[in-house]
Amino acid sequence: MVSKKRLNCGFSGYQIPVIPKAPRSARKRRPCNKLDDDQICAFELLAAVAGKLLLESESSASSNAGAPAGKYELADCRDSIKHEQVEDDKAVRSECLDQGSCVESAYIPEAAEQEQAFKNGLSKPFAENKFFLEHTSTIIGSNSLLKDWSDVKLESCKEVSADAQLQTKVEGGSPDLADPFDIRIVEGTRKQLDDDSKQTELTVANTCSIKAPIEKNVNSSALVNSDSSVQFPLYRDPVPCASFVKSRNNVKLGIRDDDENYFGCYRHSTKIRTFRPTSRITYRRIRKMLTSRHWKVAPKLKDCERSYSNDGVKSFYCNRKNKRGNERCRFEIPSKRRKLYDHGFAVAYDKEASSESISNSHEKGIKGDTAIPPKGAGASASVINHQKDPNVKFSIKSFKVPELYIEVPETETIGSLKRTVMEAVTAILGSGLRVGVVLQGKKVRDDNRTLQQVGISPNDNLDTLGFTLEPSFSKVPLSLSPKDDTLASASYITDQELSRHPSSPIFELGPPNALSDPPEAKLDKHDESNHELEMSPATPIDQSADEAFPDFKALAIVPPVNTEALAVVPVNHKNRCSELSQRRTRRPFSVAEVEALVEAVEQLGTGRWRDVKMRAFDNADHRTYVDLKDKWKTLVHTASIAPQQRRGEPVPQEHLDRVLAAHSYWSQHQAKQHAKQYAEPLKIVDAQVQNGVAA
DNA sequence: CTTAGGG
DNA sequence: CCCTAAG
Numbered sequence: 001m002v003s004k005k006r007l008n009c010g011f012s013g014y015q016i017p018v019i020p021k022a023p024r025s026a027r028k029r030r031p032c033n034k035l036d037d038d039q040i041c042a043f044e045l046l047a048a049v050a051g052k053l054l055l056e057s058e059s060s061a062s063s064n065a066g067a068p069a070g071k072y073e074l075a076d077c078r079d080s081i082k083h084e085q086v087e088d089d090k091a092v093r094s095e096c097l098d099q100g101s102c103v104e105s106a107y108i109p110e111a112a113e114q115e116q117a118f119k120n121g122l123s124k125p126f127a128e129n130k131f132f133l134e135h136t137s138t139i140i141g142s143n144s145l146l147k148d149w150s151d152v153k154l155e156s157c158k159e160v161s162a163d164a165q166l167q168t169k170v171e172g173g174s175p176d177l178a179d180p181f182d183i184r185i186v187e188g189t190r191k192q193l194d195d196d197s198k199q200t201e202l203t204v205a206n207t208c209s210i211k212a213p214i215e216k217n218v219n220s221s222a223l224v225n226s227d228s229s230v231q232f233p234l235y236r237d238p239v240p241c242a243s244f245v246k247s248r249n250n251v252k253l254g255i256r257d258d259d260e261n262y263f264g265c266y267r268h269s270t271k272i273r274t275f276r277p278t279s280r281i282t283y284r285r286i287r288k289m290l291t292s293r294h295w296k297v298a299p300k301l302k303d304c305e306r307s308y309s310n311d312g313v314k315s316f317y318c319n320r321k322n323k324r325g326n327e328r329c330r331f332e333i334p335s336k337r338r339k340l341y342d343h344g345f346a347v348a349y350d351k352e353a354s355s356e357s358i359s360n361s362h363e364k365g366i367k368g369d370t371a372i373p374p375k376g377a378g379a380s381a382s383v384i385n386h387q388k389d390p391n392v393k394f395s396i397k398s399f400k401v402p403e404l405y406i407e408v409p410e411t412e413t414i415g416s417l418k419r420t421v422m423e424a425v426t427a428i429l430g431s432g433l434r435v436g437v438v439l440q441g442k443k444v445r446d447d448n449r450t451l452q453q454v455g456i457s458p459n460d461n462l463d464t465l466g467f468t469l470e471p472s473f474s475k476v477p478l479s480l481s482p483k484d485d486t487l488a489s490a491s492y493i494t495d496q497e498l499s500r501h502p503s504s505p506i507f508e509l510g511p512p513n514a515l516s517d518p519p520e521a522k523l524d525k526h527d528e529s530n531h532e533l534e535m536s537p538a539t540p541i542d543q544s545a546d547e548a549f550p551d552f553k554a555l556a557i558v559p560p561v562n563t564e565a566l567a568v569v570p571v572n573h574k575n576r577c578s579e580l581s582q583r584r585t586r587r588p589f590s591v592a593e594v595e596a597l598v599e600a601v602e603q604l605g606t607g608r609w610r611d612v613k614m615r616a617f618d619n620a621d622h623r624t625y626v627d628l629k630d631k632w633k634t635l636v637h638t639a640s641i642a643p644q645q646r647r648g649e650p651v652p653q654e655h656l657d658r659v660l661a662a663h664s665y666w667s668q669h670q671a672k673q674h675a676k677q678y679a680e681p682l683k684i685v686d687a688q689v690q691n692g693v694a695a
Numbered sequence: 696c697t698t699a700g701g702g
Numbered sequence: 703c704c705c706t707a708a709g
Contacts (some may be wrong), residue, residue, distance in 0.1 A: 584703065610697060625697075630703070633700085702704080 392451055392458045399435075399469045404428070428469075436468035443468075587622055589631050594651050597628055597635070598658045605666040606632060635659045 404424050408417055437444040437454075441464065444454050451457070456465060589597070600616040609625035609632075617623040638646050639656035 586703070607698070609699095626699095627703075629698075629700095696709105698708080699706100701706090 389458055392456055394465075396467055399467050433469045438464075438466040438468060440464040584622075588648055591649070591652060591655070593617075593620075593623070594631070594635065594655050597631060598655050598662065601632060601666070602658065602662045605669070606663065607666070632659070632663075636663045639663075 404421070406417075406420055406424055408420055412420070439454055439456065446454075596616040597612065600612040604611050604615065606629075609629045612628050613623065613625040617628060635651070635656065636659055638651060639659045643650075643653070
């Protein structure tokens with residue numbers, strides 16, 4: 001098996017999404033993938049286009065968000081594209097949709113190849129077979145499909161003739177993609193394309209790279225208006241700066257997670273066992289399983305960046321290294337992320353797309369209900385109504401973001417401050433966002449109510465309608481039910497750990513009213529399959545002990561509306577735990593913890609970590625006996641090296657001396673008989689009392 | 696599940 | 703911290 005490390009490192013900046021490109025010889029033989037390569041190819045091409053577009057736009061996102069900034073060259077897909085007709089779409093669909101494994105077998109094995117192909121494509125586009133996608137266009141996946149595709153403009157260098165060709169084919173009911181390089185889809189072809197929506201749909205469903213975007217947008221199909229521009233699904237990772245994520249910037253936001261791992265308002269840490277359906281062990285086991293699966297599934301995917309698949313699970317940790325008052329808060333993002341790409345490349349794709357959404361949303365506002373500008377701020381949304389249209393159309397200029405509290409030393413530089421703010425924002429975004437709907441100043445909490453019921457109609461002037469973004473730092477555990485959430489919510493506030501660690505949080509981020517008014521969300525009726533993802537009243541609560549939580553479908557999925565849409569992408573329904581495999585946040589041991597550990601080991605000796613754990617860290621769920629063992633290991637090492645070589649928070653020499661003494665003692669006495677465990681230690685300690693430590 | 700160790 | 707082999 002491929003080494004994990006290899007998979008995780010070496011990436012800087014955005015990574016190239018592994019977009020399933022063309023089927024190569026290998027893929028063709030893929031047993032699981034019964035789809036005609038051609039079918040996929042056609043879509044893959046589009047996917048590639050979209051991916052490329054996103055990549056491109058990413059770099060220029062800041063400058064020209066909404067302006068049609070020229071065209072983007074697409075990677076050459078010649079090798080990978082097949083030209084044949086799309087066949088029985090139904091057969092195809094049932095086949096792939098019914099077996100989630102299809103995704104795996106279809107893409108994973110060749111991820112490397114695809115990636116390479118993609119890169120190659122980027123580096124050496126064929127002059128004659130270039131595809132262009134207008135910058136302003138984005139691809140919207142929607143169950144209604146092709147009609148949206150009509151908004152995507154693919155231009156071939158060969159132009160007109162090719163153009164005609166395509167249209168002709170389309171009309172024929174089966175778009176012949178024999179020469180994908182000559183495809184040109186323009187507005188005028190909309191209708192023709194509609195005729196083939198079925199086929200497209202099928203293809204989409206079976207194409208990993210596109211699947212995610214589509215499924216997300218499926219829900220919004222109804223809202224997609226005639227605007228010629230197309231938008232990408234907006235729910236993905238809003239973090240614009242990948243480097244942030246990857247570099248372990250330790251910024252602490254809004255949460256306090258001291259040694260005992262508790263979070264001010266959003267995270268609840270203490271014993272969640274009560275509410276936690278599964279034990280830590282079980283949880284870890286799950287993680288483990290998922291992890292292994294992950295490798296199998298997407299051995300080539302890099303996971304330097306976090307992804308936010310709507311159904312994925314991600315962990316979000318904010319922890320402060322220690323309680324020293326002058327220390328800056330930290331927000332650590334696991335650098336070694338391991339994610340499950342249950343949706344194949346969807347994740348990566350989404351990731352890239354997010355940036356696009358960001359840039360677009362700024363200038364163009366958001367249309368449809370799934371759009372959420374990661375960075376929007378201030379202004380609320382306005383609603384544009386069109387008389388005859390039964391649909392309520394929204395044009396969200398920007399979103400109001402939750403309050404953000406940041407505290408930095410006055411000696412900080414502006415640059416540093418900016419960075420901090422950026423990190424804070426990133427943290428919010430990274431943790432997932434929820435959309436809140438505010439009507440006439442009141443928050444509309446019932447997700448099950450229809451627009452009509454709450455008073456939003458196409459003919460009304462909904463000036464009082466607004467949208468907000470709410471951070472969802474924590475995720476609702478997979479098996480946690482709404483009820484449980486409530487419990488958890490109540491408990492976290494009184495978390496005993498809060499009192500135990502009176503140190504004040506340096507950062508606070510998120511809705512100030514988190515405690516009193518925990519964000520809530522009702523389950524979407526339509527959302528059976530997304531059940532676990534539903535946001536619940538306990539959303540803000542954290543399951544401190546666990547590293548990962550089911551992710552909400554933050555943005556994209558928030559306002560799901562269309563039930564059928566889900567049917568299109570059944571594949572991921574059960575893969576909610578996609579990101580359970582994240583590495584735990586690093587939690588350096590505090591001096592106090594070290595002391596406690598030393599104390600316990602002196603008494604119990606090494607080799608009885610479980611006992612040590614119960615004795616000294618019984619209430620620290622985040623410290624497993626393995627952790628303690630590891631810590632002891634490092635302590636011994638630390639104690640045996642020169643002080644200059646030590647890193648991290650310095651451990652008092654006194655403690656280190658005790659470590660060496662205890663280590664030495666227990667090494668000789670090996671695990672003595674239990675009868676001695678309490679007597680011996682005392683002697684030892686006494687013998688080492690040089691430093692005045694009382695036994 | 697625990698330990699012990701390597702990574 | 704993670705992962706695993708062992709017991």
